[in-house]
Amino acid sequence: MYIIFGCGATGNAVIDALNKAGKDILIIDKDESALSSWKEKGLNVMVSDIETFDLDSQHCKSTSVFVILTGDSKGNLSLAMKIKEKMPDNFVLVKASSQGETEALESSGVDMILQAGNVLAKEILSAFETAEMEHSASTLVNIIKESDDREVAIFLQDNPDPDAIASGLTLKRICQFCDIESSIYYGGTISHQKNRALVNLLDIDLINIKTREEVMKTVRSAGKIALIEASIPSKNNILSIEVTPNLIFDHHQIDISSVKGDFVDIQPEIGATATMMTKYIRQLNIKPDVSLATALLYGIRTDTKEFTRNTTPDDFEAASYLSPLVDTTVMSQLEFPPMRLETLDIIGRAIKNKRIRGSYLVSFVEFITDRDALPQAAEMMLQLEGVYTVLVFGINDDKVQLSARSRDTRINLGLILQSAFGELNSGGHATMAAGSINLGILSDANDRASLLKVTSDAIRKKFFSAVGAEFEQEAIPSDGDHQLHSK
Numbered sequence: 001m002y003i004i005f006g007c008g009a010t011g012n013a014v015i016d017a018l019n020k021a022g023k024d025i026l027i028i029d030k031d032e033s034a035l036s037s038w039k040e041k042g043l044n045v046m047v048s049d050i051e052t053f054d055l056d057s058q059h060c061k062s063t064s065v066f067v068i069l070t071g072d073s074k075g076n077l078s079l080a081m082k083i084k085e086k087m088p089d090n091f092v093l094v095k096a097s098s099q100g101e102t103e104a105l106e107s108s109g110v111d112m113i114l115q116a117g118n119v120l121a122k123e124i125l126s127a128f129e130t131a132e133m134e135h136s137a138s139t140l141v142n143i144i145k146e147s148d149d150r151e152v153a154i155f156l157q158d159n160p161d162p163d164a165i166a167s168g169l170t171l172k173r174i175c176q177f178c179d180i181e182s183s184i185y186y187g188g189t190i191s192h193q194k195n196r197a198l199v200n201l202l203d204i205d206l207i208n209i210k211t212r213e214e215v216m217k218t219v220r221s222a223g224k225i226a227l228i229e230a231s232i233p234s235k236n237n238i239l240s241i242e243v244t245p246n247l248i249f250d251h252h253q254i255d256i257s258s259v260k261g262d263f264v265d266i267q268p269e270i271g272a273t274a275t276m277m278t279k280y281i282r283q284l285n286i287k288p289d290v291s292l293a294t295a296l297l298y299g300i301r302t303d304t305k306e307f308t309r310n311t312t313p314d315d316f317e318a319a320s321y322l323s324p325l326v327d328t329t330v331m332s333q334l335e336f337p338p339m340r341l342e343t344l345d346i347i348g349r350a351i352k353n354k355r356i357r358g359s360y361l362v363s364f365v366e367f368i369t370d371r372d373a374l375p376q377a378a379e380m381m382l383q384l385e386g387v388y389t390v391l392v393f394g395i396n397d398d399k400v401q402l403s404a405r406s407r408d409t410r411i412n413l414g415l416i417l418q419s420a421f422g423e424l425n426s427g428g429h430a431t432m433a434a435g436s437i438n439l440g441i442l443s444d445a446n447d448r449a450s451l452l453k454v455t456s457d458a459i460r461k462k463f464f465s466a467v468g469a470e471f472e473q474e475a476i477p478s479d480g481d482h483q484l485h486s487k
Helices: 009-020 032-040 073-086 099-108 121-145 162-177 193-201 212-221 273-283 290-303 313-325 328-335 341-352 373-381 413-421 448-467
Strands: 002-005 025-029 044-047 065-068 091-096 112-115 152-156 182-186 224-228 247-250 263-266 354-357 360-367 389-396 399-406 426-428 432-438
Touching: 002 009, 009 025, 009 121, 025 032, 032 044, 065 073, 065 121, 073 091, 073 099, 091 099, 091 121, 099 112, 121 162, 121 247, 121 263, 121 273, 152 162, 162 182, 162 193, 162 224, 162 247, 162 273, 162 290, 193 290, 193 328, 247 273, 273 290, 273 313, 290 313, 290 328, 341 354, 341 360, 341 373, 360 373, 360 448, 373 389, 373 399, 373 432, 389 448, 399 413, 399 448, 413 426, 413 432, 413 448
Parallel strands: 002 025, 002 065, 025 044, 065 091, 091 112, 152 182, 152 224, 224 247, 247 263, 360 389
Antiparallel strands: 354 360, 389 399, 399 432, 426 432
16 A cells, blocks of 8 residues: 655645556545545545654555655654654655755655655656565565475466466576475366466476365475465365465455455456566566576466457566567467367357357356366357357366456456356456356256256356346256266
8 A cells, every 4th residue: 555645736646646557545634625536536535634643553554655745844754754763664755845855854764755846756656666566576585585494385276377387487486596495286187278288398397286185284384385376265276265375476356355365466457477477586686597488478478368458568568578588489389289179079069058148148068177178168259249248167077167258348257257156256357257166056956967957047147147138047958958078
């Protein structure tokens, strides 16, 4: 969080820049009327005099940057000195209107001084981002080094994609930089042809872990636990719900109040977690080798769909940095890996079993072993004329797996899936989302025809209801009506 003191011309410019950048802000001014316009825009405001502001408040505990921009020069200096004395590691920026004020502030140890009118708001924002990145990278290194020579256990999302794999490799490289051993673990499977190609071509060492006993044994022996491309234990990852990770990196939408960890970096506005991890190694002056650079760039390209989905300037900047370092031969091989027969079969079932209501398409592909075929089927269905939102789902072991895609700018797909199936069962971005639901909560059916019927109706009804589309009940099929693919 950023705490801003003062709503004058400079303060308002800074607040506007931070707000447009999506930052969490608390605005403080002694004049309630000066805060009214920001309050109407939904920003957090507080009426308080800077001399009486409580630095022991809960707001300060979650703040790393203080910006003091009031017209009270003596008050500004006094507050800056109090903050630096109480929280010396926090970034403090103060406005000065004269050389005398500047000299007094310099002696107080503030991090940045603004000569009134000399610095543009976007330059201030850039300074904040730089300070924030320095602080985050330093904190990350310190936590890793606290592992007491025991390994850092890095857990990826279940069925990890290139973004998750590359991000895990980057954290492993940062651990190496800290002289700490680490291993990368994942639940589920790596079945998508592009994911398998990445692991095989770059000879990536990942440990598949399946049981609760294995997970807890690993957790107990590790010095620190990291969770990547997921943020809540047991939600799309093999960690048990009672485990609290030390490190969390993700770029998916989540209620941040539900996330628990010592170091949490979740940036849903960024296109790929690999972009975030690239910023960390650059800040730490760690040059990636060819394999890591290739994995990172491929992770960014796949999660942003070649920079056409959820892409930010940070994603482009990371890609620009990585591009000269990659293995172009491997990158070319990753573009067109061989497709498994089951993947083609699932795509065929998605076409056959599609149900369309307006611009919404839902397709149930029945029993599957290749969960990674679902997003490929969803991407293909999205190309149909008149279709703007797609949900493809299938039964894998004891779960219903969901994959959704949208090109409808009016909806947020991640929020729709959470509304339909619950926050713990689904999540994602505005244009792409996924979920995993325990089959037991849907049906006690003891024959496959009934199981397929109940599952299909329940998922389709919940989804169509969430988007406001019509749902039509259909007759229970006979066994002969389905080509079941139970493996």
